[in-house]
Amino acid sequence: MxxxxxxxxxxxxxxxxxxxxxxxxxxxxxxxxxxxTPAHRRIKDTPDSAVKYHSASTLRRCATKLPALLITLFLELIPALVYSNGYALLEPYIGEDKSNLFIALNSLVAAVAGNFALQNSSNMSRAISIGIITKDRWMGHAFKEFLLGCVLSVELGVLFFVITGFVISPILFHGEVDATLGGVLALVFIVSTTIGSFSGLITPPVLYFFLRLDPSACAGPGETCFQDVVGSVVMVYMAQGVFALGRG
The missing domain is CATH 1.20.5 (Single alpha-helices involved in coiled-coils or other helix-helix interfaces)
Structure with a gap:
């Protein structure tokens, strides 16, 4: 039992x-x-930039960030000079009022392009920090993100075309719809945001894998300054060329 x-x-x-x-x-x-995990192996094998930064003193952190800020400060003078002359370059083709509008919209285009760069830079920095990408296999990840950036650039560019050509122009210019102005602004927008997307993607892996620098502290000149400098040239001189072709 x-x-x-x-x-x-x-x-x-x-x-x-x-x-x-x-x-x-x-x-x-x-x-x-x-x-x-790859992140643990990297910290064990080589000093991790994030660990080094957070263990540094205030003065050491300033020394880490200051060079990138100085480079950005001086390089950003280039787009400032380009835009200061942009009105004179565009006025013969589209008139005084539309030239003023075109240059004024630079801040909007630069802000959106900078957001493209910032999103991609943050994404790549995160992928590096948790070991998703390495020195030998980061280009595939970057290429996928670049294609995504191109699609988003075109989508927003079409929206920008409608807003500037069919909404803003009639409001400011007595009911006049200007598809040409909207089209050129949309083209400039697409090119600038694509440049921003590319610069944001390429900067963190180049800094970390090849230059051994901390992307979080040194990415400014690469992702925003480069985009601003190239974007300003694109916005003014490419627009001038397109308007000149349209007149011819």
Whole structure:
């Protein structure tokens, strides 16, 4: 009569041992996985820029960020000079009022293009920090993001064309719809945001993998300044060329 009870106890002991063994196995597996992630290997093998930065003093952090800020300060003088002359270049083709509008919309185009750069730079920096991309396999990830940036640039460019040519122009210019102005602005918008997307993608891996610099501290000149400098030239001189072709 006691055999069933004995069997029950034996089964409970065996079940407990199996559960303990399974828990230990899962714990070991989790530990092994955590200890062999690419991020852990990178921190172990080479000093991680984020770890070094957060353990640095205030003066050391200033020294890390100051060079990029100085480079940005001086390089941003280039688009300022380009835009200061932009009105004179465009006025013979589209008139005084539309030239003023064109230059004024620069801040909008630069802001959106800068957002493209910032989103992609943050995405690439995150992928680097958690080990999703490495020095040998980052270009595929960047290419996918670049294609996404191109699609978004075209979509927003079409919207910008409608807003500037069919909404803003009639409001400011006595009901006149100007598809040419909207089209040139849309073209400039697409090119500028595509440049911003590219610069944001390329800057973090180049800084981290090839120059051994911290992307979070040094990405400014690459992702925003480069985009602003090239974007300003595109916006003014490419627009001038398109308007000149239209007149000819």
């Amino acid at each position: 006691q055999l069933p009870a004995t069997n029950d106890v034996a089964e409970e002991v065996a079940s407990s041992e199996v559960s303990s063994s399974r828990a230990a196995s899962e714990s070991t597996t989790d530990s092994e996985v955590e200890g062999h």
